[in-house]
Amino acid sequence: MDRAGLSFDQRVQAAVALVPRGRLATYGQIAELIGAYGCARQVGWALRRLPLPSAVPWHRVVNAQGRISMSPGREGSDWMQIELLRAEGIPVQADGRLPLRRYLWSPEFPLVDACSISA
DNA sequence: TAGGTGACGGACC
């Protein structure tokens, strides 16, 4: 639990929810976004715990190599991920590879907030 | 408690 009372899983879900339809994010990117730099692996575990189907766009999270993380342990959710991404217009090859550079999402932070002190 | 296993990532060859 963090100061806002959110568990690690909840923070991951909140971050993933920010990824727009038709765009992609990496596990490491989500980790960094929630202040857990270097904890990409745990992000994977958090998504593994996600009950499906889910309103959280978990399918938009792929690995930094630009491929769907395929694994028997996912019991088919990896293949489901390929279908969901294709449905959003992202070309995914049969082996899980995809053009990450073209669809990678970049979180937008306000350059100046309303309370900043200006000179 | 120690050791193996990942929905990872980056360095190297």
Place this chain on the structure above:
DNA sequence: CGGTCCGCCACCT
């Protein structure tokens, strides 16, 4: 581009 190694850390024996 592909294959290996290693650091990482939560889970599960």
